[in-house]
Amino acid sequence: MDITIAPRLLKGRITPPPSKSQAHRALIAAALAGGGSRIENLADSQDIQATSRCLAALCAPGSGLPLLDCGESGSTLRFLIPLSLVLRGGGRFTGRGRLMERPQEPYFRLFEEKHVCYSLEAGVLTVRGALPSGCYTLPGNVSSQFITGLLYALPLLEGDSDILLTTPLESGGYVDMALDVLERFGVRAVPNGSCAFHVPGGQTYRPHDMAIESDYSQAAFWYAARGLGSQVELQGLNPFSVQGDRCIVEDSASLCGPGEVELDVSQCPDLVPPLAVQAALRPGQTTRIVGAARLRMKESDRLSAVTQVLNALGSRVEEHPDSLTILGVDTLAGGVAVDSHNDHRIAMMAAVATTRAAAPVTIRGAESVRKSYPNFWEDYQRLGGMFL
Template sequence: MTTDKRDDRLTARGGSVQGTVQVAGDKSISHRAIMIGALADGVTRVEGFLAGEDCLATLAAFRSMGVRIEGPDAGRVTIHGVGREGLRAPEAPLDMGNSGTSMRLLAGLLAAQPFPSELTGDESLRRRPMGRVVSPLTSMGGQVAALGEEGRPPLRISPVGSLKGINYELPVASAQVKSAILLAGLYADGETCVTEPAPTRDHTERMLSAFGYPVRREGSRACLQGGARVQAADLSIPGDLSSAAFFLVAAAMVPGSDLLLEGVGINPTRRGALDILLAMGAHIELQNERTHGGEPVADLRVRGGELRGIEIPSHLVPLAIDEFPAIFVAAAAAEGRTVLRDAAELRVKESDRIQTMADGLQALGIAAVPLEDGLVIDGGPISGGRVDAHGDHRVAMAFAVASIAASGPISISGAAAIRTSFPDFLEVARAVGLRIEAENE
């Protein structure tokens, strides 16, 4: 996958935050809808699919393995499932673009297939470590080899006779690794169980249950028995809380803001960012709570006010791991000091998000001190300036919304990757009153 560089630089000039909007469909759930729908018996119809580059990489991979998929068309996708034994060998390596979710989850699924495969990606993805997913899959009898240095992609997967179920304790909380093991476990002999050291998003377990596949959950442990069938289902994907977080922060930072975000997923294993912002004094109300496809959903109303710095509780870290670039911006605008620890995972995301955010905040006049596993931020006046997102979509969006509290324009390079997770970001941002321009406009 190549990234169009014409909108690689953004200029954000502040503005206001008012109105009612919907954010893009949940990226994590969109990935899983394609994967599990492809394995189902029957036709799965999906509403709210996120047509970002990451999810489109997953969709393209399954088309390459013989699955007929119609769409996406205005968020609608129709998946003609091939059943658990129906995938075909791809003719070329599967390009996951920038998507770590696609690579790790597909590694688990492909480890059980009777054909060889290879997973690759862009330069950023090929720098991300894969040892944590290779190790448990190998323990199940899979033949998964990382061809890059120090356990990095590409991943080469060779067919084996069968996999065996395992009881695996995750050394580090990771929904992607947990999901890879569970997807491999669909094909394994016996029971596969994964125990987490801390809660992580449970979309895989919820979606398997929605597709009629029994999953047993006991506290921090998720188990399934190999060999059952997956039945087609109709799904409605909620708005992505990770995408909503940027607008929650933008509205919360500025007194007088009043924003309603409709239909956002509030899965308990994803709402860490909400709880952190509430602890910082943000005025956020959950309205019209309901359930879609086994996932809890609500409309989020946020009004601006004064934020205060906090020491972020360690138990919320894995529940907000993708939202920290936005939270760091909230901390920059808050009164006092915010301290994050126990978040070393941020150093192996699309960029080293601890260092990248620290560098950017410092360029905007904020005292930000990186730690090995976190960041210390002293809130204060945010100035304009130039920052580099290093091709990280969430970093680029975080600095774009930081402009709402900045004294001057913020120029952001390395921003084209926004399309991987939120292709309509600029349109939604402008709809609520933010003034953000791409270089090519």
């Protein structure tokens, strides 16, 4: 689906959609509690549909390895791999887009050490075996999704376990979110310093009712629009949330001032597209976005996609192996068609960029927003965005 947008600033109030990250974690905990939980304020995004679908297959009665279609959701895949071993002795995982190309080496190394069988053939990852209690060592500077997957599975084993990180933890806010949800559902995982977690075994998930918070990672695009001159008022966000992406409030504010700015996104990589579009329109000011290497294995090579799209619109972005350098301009030329790269965050970035373009912009693959923010285009239009 292609959408052509007329350049104009936005105005109005907006409540961002529910947190996809918190929803994944709450749905899994509720399923492990065996029913009786009520999870409110869920968004019907493709990623949440994937987790719901896979949980139904994983928890269904029957023998044999369940087939779990994770769509394009890295969270679904990485959270459920260890749980499949605990609940069903394994599973067969499939996905779409780039999902099955995204690295799983941290799990594979652990499986070899723990004598768990795995194979990846023709886009299907099969894992089979028993996940033992004990010590699990993995790097902290890969996706926090591996840590979260273990935090959910290890409490169900008979013996105690420990997760040890060999490098400093990145995206720690997502682990904090997992610990928060686990505690709500009656499960303990105890941080031991900054690079270790002790997980007592023999625990039981207990039913719990919770409402999903509004999502700071989606709100980030409206913060960027506001930083570019739109009169957007955000509401419904929890100012005390454990969401790591809450730092968008401070980071966006820093881009509204003069002078060179350096932003380390190692703890909040999903914020790069909205931060980059705001940085692109800081006339004569330089912004460096660093600590972003993991973005190369998202729905797209997100560092490359951000660079291609913003430069096509008329910005000045330099791409480096793990960073971006952006020299701000007064306005974007627009007047072109840009590709979303099948990446929801790139599509939303392009939409925000168009608010400050001199000519209309066509976004190809605009339907990609369904992955995380199904109502994005309706909200954009409600704020005054005009489609041609």
